[in-house]
């Protein structure tokens with residue numbers, strides 16, 4: 001099992017409602033990443049990269065059963081011999097729209113899907129989208145990984161569940177805007193420190209409807225150190241993660257052995 005993994009975070013600008021342009025740009029950035037860093041093993045995209053937050057037209061714009069996105073990710077992951085954590089897309093399922101991540105492996109096979117569990121009222125998600133009800137784990141080069149989406153980061157129980165279920169790295173596609181850069185950095189660092197795992201968080205850049213998305217995609221190690229951080233612009237952020245560090249940190253401070261869930265289990 002390789003302990004080192006090269007990752008690329010595609011911090012793309014998302015053109016609200018312009019689905020064609022967004023697929024083109026995603027394909028372009030995936031090829032660019034592989035060209036610039038041929039050893040890349042994992043690529044991650046941001047949240048709702050197909051449509052942006054064009055929620056008033058989301059039913060017309062969403063990808064029916066994810067067909068187009070699944071074909072797109074299957075083809076590109078195989079062509080470039082990479083895992084792709086496909087950010088998230090608006091997925092039309094029967095009459096409902098979900099905010100869904102698909103994960104593909106280098107053979108072009110789908111290995112996970114996850115729909116955002118916590119909908120973000122400040123951006124009216126709950127009026128237009130349906131929440132998911134499950135968590136999701138998958139394997140990257142024999143290491144267990146999990147993924148959540150953006151606002152889910154504010155709910156530490158979700159990341160904790162992934163860590164307890166074996167995740168050593170967690171992917172976080174996002175569309176997180178100003179003025180909450182401090183929340184973004186602090187919450188992601190906390191999730192990495194408390195769960196002693198890598199956090200690989202890909203935000204979008206650009207402006208939609210007067211909302212300024214600040215980028216600052218992050219790769220944080222299990223000790224809570226930021227090992228890579230992007231600027232505000234559209235860019236590709238590269239990092240190398242060393243999975244041995246997860247075991248080292250967990251051995252040094254054995255948080256998972258020391259937990260006392262019977263004391264703080266919350267009955268609601």
Ligand SMILES: NC(=O)CCC(=O)C(=O)O
Nearest residue numbers: 120150151175176177180
């Ligand atoms: N797209 C989102 O879930 C945004 C979450 C966010 O901005 C926050 O402050 O939380």
